[in-house]
Amino acid sequence: MKRILVGIKRVVDANVRIRVNPDGTGVMTDGVKMAINPFDEIALEEALRIKERGAADEVVVVSIGIADAQQQLRTALAMGADRALLVRSDTAVEPLTAAQVFLKLIAREEPFLVILGKQAIDDDNSQTGPMLAALWNRPQATFASKIELAASTAKVTREVDAGLETIEVDLPAVITTDLRLNEPRYVKLPDIMKAKKKPLDTLTLAELGVEPRAQVKLVRFEAPSQRQKGVLVKDAAELVGALRKRGVI
Amino acid sequence: MTQVLIIAEHDGAKLNPATAKCVTCARGLPDANITIAVCAADATAVAAQAAALAGVARVLKLENPANAQPLAALLAPQIVALAADYTHLLGPSTTFGKDLMPRIAALLDCAQVSNIMAVVDATHFRRPTYAGNAIVTVECAPGAKLVGTVRTASFEAAGGGGAATVQAVTPAATLPAHTRFVARAAAKADRPDLQSATRVISGGRALGSAENFKILYELADELGAAVGASRAAVDAGFAANDMQVGQTGKIIAPELYIAIGISGAIQHLTGIKDARTIVAINKDAEAPIFEIADFGLVGDLFQIVPELKRLVAGSRALKAD
Ligand SMILES: Cc1cc2nc3c(=O)[nH]c(=O)nc-3n(C[C@H](O)[C@H](O)[C@H](O)COP(=O)(O)OP(=O)(O)OC[C@H]3O[C@@H](n4cnc5c(N)ncnc54)[C@H](O)[C@@H]3O)c2cc1C
Ligand SMILES: Nc1ncnc2c1ncn2[C@@H]1O[C@H](COP(=O)(O)O)[C@@H](O)[C@H]1O
Numbered sequence: 009m010k011r012i013l014v015g016i017k018r019v020v021d022a023n024v025r026i027r028v029n030p031d032g033t034g035v036m037t038d039g040v041k042m043a044i045n046p047f048d049e050i051a052l053e054e055a056l057r058i059k060e061r062g063a064a065d066e067v068v069v070v071s072i073g074i075a076d077a078q079q080q081l082r083t084a085l086a087m088g089a090d091r092a093l094l095v096r097s098d099t100a101v102e103p104l105t106a107a108q109v110f111l112k113l114i115a116r117e118e119p120f121l122v123i124l125g126k127q128a129i130d131d132d133n134s135q136t137g138p139m140l141a142a143l144w145n146r147p148q149a150t151f152a153s154k155i156e157l158a159a160s161t162a163k164v165t166r167e168v169d170a171g172l173e174t175i176e177v178d179l180p181a182v183i184t185t186d187l188r189l190n191e192p193r194y195v196k197l198p199d200i201m202k203a204k205k206k207p208l209d210t211l212t213l214a215e216l217g218v219e220p221r222a223q224v225k226l227v228r229f230e231a232p233s234q235r236q237k238g239v240l241v242k243d244a245a246e247l248v249g250a251l252r253k254r255g256v257i
Numbered sequence: 258m259t260q261v262l263i264i265a266e267h268d269g270a271k272l273n274p275a276t277a278k279c280v281t282c283a284r285g286l287p288d289a290n291i292t293i294a295v296c297a298a299d300a301t302a303v304a305a306q307a308a309a310l311a312g313v314a315r316v317l318k319l320e321n322p323a324n325a326q327p328l329a330a331l332l333a334p335q336i337v338a339l340a341a342d343y344t345h346l347l348g349p350s351t352t353f354g355k356d357l358m359p360r361i362a363a364l365l366d367c368a369q370v371s372n373i374m375a376v377v378d379a380t381h382f383r384r385p386t387y388a389g390n391a392i393v394t395v396e397c398a399p400g401a402k403l404v405g406t407v408r409t410a411s412f413e414a415a416g417g418g419g420a421a422t423v424q425a426v427t428p429a430a431t432l433p434a435h436t437r438f439v440a441r442a443a444a445k446a447d448r449p450d451l452q453s454a455t456r457v458i459s460g461g462r463a464l465g466s467a468e469n470f471k472i473l474y475e476l477a478d479e480l481g482a483a484v485g486a487s488r489a490a491v492d493a494g495f496a497a498n499d500m501q502v503g504q505t506g507k508i509i510a511p512e513l514y515i516a517i518g519i520s521g522a523i524q525h526l527t528g529i530k531d532a533r534t535i536v537a538i539n540k541d542a543e544a545p546i547f548e549i550a551d552f553g554l555v556g557d558l559f560q561i562v563p564e565l566k567r568l569v570a571g572s573r574a575l576k577a578d
Contacts, residue, residue, distance in 0.1 A: 022524070025390075025523075026388075026523075027390075035387060035390075035391050102368065103359065104363060104369075126355075129388065129504070130386065130387055132372060132385065133369075134355045134359070134371055135359035135362070135369050135371060136359075137359075138329060138360040138363070139360070139362065141360065142333065142359070142360040142363035142364050147436040148329060148330060148360065150329075150352075150356045151352060151355075153498065163439065166352075167352070168352040168353070168441075168499070169351050169499060169507065170268070170441060170443045170444060170499060171441060171443045171497065171499045172499075173440070174440045175436060175437060175438055175439055176436075177436050186498075187505060188491070221368070223367070223398055223401065224395050224396070225396040226393050226394075226395055227381070227393075227394045227396045228393065228394045229391045230391070230394075232389055232391070232392050234549075235530060235549040236551075237547070237548055237549070237550075238550050238551035238553065239551075239552060239553070240553045241552055241554050242554075243554070244561050244564040244568055245568060247536065247554050247565065248565065248572065251513070251534070254534060256456070256512050256513040256533070256534050
């Protein structure tokens with residue numbers, strides 16, 4: 009069975025205005041809209057397209073998190089994933105722990121491809137993909153904007169600071185997605201009904217034999233310093249004058 | 258003493274300015290002794306540039322034909338082979354560092370702190386989360402080895418005048434054959450680099466086409482500015498991917514940033530909030546970009562941008578007289 013494993017992290021929706029909570033222990037999440045990490049939606053879309061092309065047989069989505077992450081997994085099933093795994097953890101896991109969880113699941117599921125997001129938009133860590141590839145001792149192709157699969161290799165175009173880079177990796181491999189890899193499909197109502205019947209299994213970290221690490225303590229959250237609102241100028245001439253006065257042009 | 262190893266970013270000939278910013282970050286660590294590792298096929302030129310950075314004690318050349326391209330899967334085991342001597346391993350939070358550093362961290366079985374924006378002490382750092390909408394202070398286990406990526410927009414580049422010793426090393430590492438470089442389509446190098454330019458002009462969805470971006474280039478030429486773009490402009494194909502500014506693009510800190518036809522979504526603003534002066538040009542007076550702009554101009558960009566160009570060119574000519 010040619011299988012693809014996809015990470016689905018539950019995060020605060022990208023459109024929510026983030027507020028730090030008053031005691032500085034985190035951000036406000038009560039009643040806030042949650043969503044699939046946008047990069048993970050792209051990862052899933054890519055996996056589904058690969059399957060629809062006949063290059064994979066099964067797409068398995070994985071979320072590590074609280075019971076409510078089932079919502080995001082159900083959405084992923086509605087998008088077209090075949091089955092879902094929820095690895096329960098009541099506290100947020102660090103990227104190294106997330107990578108260790110994926111490594112254990114790889115041993116069980118033997119995927120030929122693992123597709124994760126290039127970053128989770130809550131912690132903005134950008135670590136899990138390369139960490140997993142390192143632990144697995146397999147290639148990584150990060151920031152993918154194009155994936156061409158052959159029998160035992162993948163050619164991946166990566167969005168790097170200098171432009172576009174293409175590398176070739178042997179499979180199995182870890183790929184992380186960038187924004188322009190694809191545009192995720194919308195979920196249709198009948199698919200939401202169908203998704204309810206798809207398998208969603210729950211596991212614990214202990215069952216997987218993963219001891220969560222807590223190496224980086226989040227001591228205090230603060231709102232960022234705000235820039236002061238400036239002035240409106242009436243036309244281009246006034247703008248040029250103001251910039252000259254500041255010495256920036 | 259804090260033993261810091263910084264992994265140099267370079268293109269084979271030139272040290273990327275991001276590395277000099279990592280040096281400044283590292284100098285914030287107590288009693289830091291700083292080493293820079295240069296992985297290259299021929300590291301001579303880059304090592305010399307690294308050795309000239311103020312505050313650097315030592316430069317290590319890791320020369321290997323396999324290091325001609327910065328492939329994380331090949332570089333990581335070499336760095337790991339040297340890691341025993343260091344307490345902190347740092348790289349820039351560029352695509353180079355984001356690709357490489359977590360691979361190193363996992364091989365060392367240690368944690369990574371991403372996007373360090375301030376060093377409090379050897380174990381406490383500040384970093385942005387939620388697209389910069391929350392700043393978190395993190396505490397790392399004392400005595401544990403730490404990998405970090407440095408948010409380059411938060412640090413000035415280290416100056417020159419240094420005279421570090423340069424030394425060739427051959428780490429005992431087996432390099433995998435499973436990852437191969439194929440090609441790189443680099444952006445045109447005939448204009449200032451977005452990440453180090455002192456002036457940046459960015460265009461958004463409002464530009465409407467790649468063709469229309471030309472008016473930004475013309476203004477940029479007058480100002481000696483780099484050109485950036487919003488995600489919407491890049492997604493629409495008006496601008497190249499390497500021009501994207503923001504949470505998932507480049508984080509920049511120029512002296513002057515001019516946002517043209519950009520609404521000011523949080524994901525965009527997080528990439529520019531360290532700019533010294535921000536100018537917004539937008540026809541919608543309610544656009545959120547005006548909330549953070551030092552100077553705002555409400556109007557049609559297609560009329561304002563050419564006028565700006567004329568004015569800037571005119572006043573330059575005047576000054577030259
Ligand atoms: C996970 C995630 C990551 C993201 N990362 C980034 C990122 O890194 N960078 C980024 O930029 N975005 C990012 N975004 C997208 C971001 O949310 C916005 O959608 C995007 O920045 C909007 O681009 P824009 O301002 O060009 O377009 P719009 O929001 O459509 O704004 C266009 C503006 O142009 C103005 N305008 C129109 N015509 C004219 C005219 N003739 N003259 C003057 N003004 C005019 C309009 O008033 C409007 O304000 C991300 C989104 C997500 C979900
Ligand atoms: N708790 C999680 N559950 C599922 N996937 C995750 C989790 N944490 C990280 N990932 C995956 O790793 C990617 C990068 O996350 P990060 O390293 O935290 O920025 C995400 O886009 C996901 O694909």
